[in-house]
Amino acid sequence: MSALPLRRLSRGTGTVLAWSGAAVYPVVLFLTFSHGRTGFQQLEIPLSTGLTVLVLSLLRRRALVAHVILLLAWILALLALPVGTVGGLLVLLPGVSAGYITATRPRKVSVLVAVTTFLLQAAAVTAFLQADEVLLMTVLLGAAVAFMAGNSIRTRRGHAEAMREQATAQAVSAERLRIARELHDMVAHSIGIIAIQAGVGGRVIDTQPAEARNALQAIEATSRDTLFGLRRMLTALRKDDPGAAPLGPAPGLADLDRLAEAARDAGVAVDVRTAGEPRPLPPDVDLSAYRIVQEAVTNVVRHAGTDRCRVTVGYGDGDLAVEIEDDGRGGVVGTGYGLVGMRERVALLCGEFAAGPRPGGGFRVAARIPAPAAAA
Known part of the structure; x- marks a missing residue:
């Protein structure tokens, strides 16, 4: 088996294992905090921590699914152990994933996710912690901070992308203007040759027919050469030229x-x-x-x-x-x-x-x- 299929198989196996771990994450978290009422077991704390990191890492592939898993898992954790620390983690970790969605998804999706997340967090805190106004305001503040941070990142990213597109367009325009100046020099040079040869031919056409024939052949060759270049380039170039045309023959x-x-x-x-x-x-x-x-x-x-x-x-x-x-x-x-x-x-x-x-x-x-x- 070649290296490429092996790599694909390895990536596929890793993806399956990662999502399998994410699927059992809510159950592991619930069991961890259920045991927490009498003291955490040594294995469950590292396992739940590792699975939390795993689910957060899956945000880049399936942000919405990973966010739902995080939110569900920490609501179950609060059900298992209704204390303020778990409530804080319920606000913090789904807030991170909600902020990521806000930064990377369209505004309509991000607003819906932010509102739904806040409502579920507030409902869970109210049901399991008997929340007062201060606690609910804390939940609202956490959701607002996550949304504003994600929105700020998305805005800066959009601005940077717009600036890159603008700079690219300016580079293309500048290159076209440069080509236009060079083409102008080429055409001006060719027309100058044609004018000189036409003058020579007109003066010697009666006395030196052979010399006149040579002038006409030079005019024909120069005209064909120039028209060939014009036909392929001129329609694609801009006509405006803010700079002066460079002097001297064009390099080759x-x-x-x-x-x-x-x-x-x-x-x-x-x-x-x-x-x-x-x-x-x-x-x-x-x-x-x-x-x-x-x-x-x-x-x-x-x-x-x-x-x-x-x-x-x-x-x-x-x-x-x-x-x-x-x-x-x-x-x-x-x-x-x-x-x-x-x-x-x-x-x-x-x-x-x-x-x-x-x-x-x-x-x-x-x-x-x-x-x-x-x-x-």
Whole structure:
């Protein structure tokens, strides 16, 4: 039998045993406190304590069921031994589970649980302890504190989640604007070439037909190349651009050696490898692949805690594969906004993206982008 079925069998057996213990918990607790009228037995106190911890641990799996078991068990305990200490535990322990439900369940469910719990606690205290107004107010205060604590945790968690979503959306928007600026530079460069070639062709069309033909071919190649990139990206990009467009030519995979040198100066040796036959790429693919490598290497420098990484660029038939691996302590996990930007770039080019810890340690970023050969 393989390790995976064994682990599943072990987890299933553990779950059955845990819920079996929770099922007998009310009976054990009742017997423990029944004997408490004449003195606790040595075995029953550790057993009931252990089962209490077990039931509390089951809140993460089935919070409502575990809460019902706790409430029923301590009502029976108060019936067996009607003293103030047991009444206090009746308020405290189900209060913990009620607070957990308030923190993790919808408000409608949490309010119903809080009200029902208080009514049952108050009824049990009144029936078995002959409660006065002070005791009932204590029960009410305990229920209110549990509800407010759980509600506060849920509110903070919701706020934190909203802030994460907002930050992720801002990261995506910023990356799109950055891509828009780069695409603007690419288009402006291409239109400039077209304008120059058109001017040359217009001046020599009568005297040098061959030169005019060359100009027209250059215009055609540049136009096809630019339209190819625009068709895949422009509809997915925002039009607003609050920042100025950067000057200079857009970088590409030909600049990886310079990127590796910069990373080496920062303390990380980058091993750049190439698979397949390098070929000219569409400008948007070339730029995006470079940005993915740049961001991934930056993450290695900042977060991985290692002094080396590997960059592999694979030229396939009709696609480009980029892979960045390191042997550090895991790189960026969770909602790293650099990863959000990389994923956005690949999605705009209809590619595939994956990032996560490697089985043997370290972190891996991989992208595969459709990349037909650029027009000659």
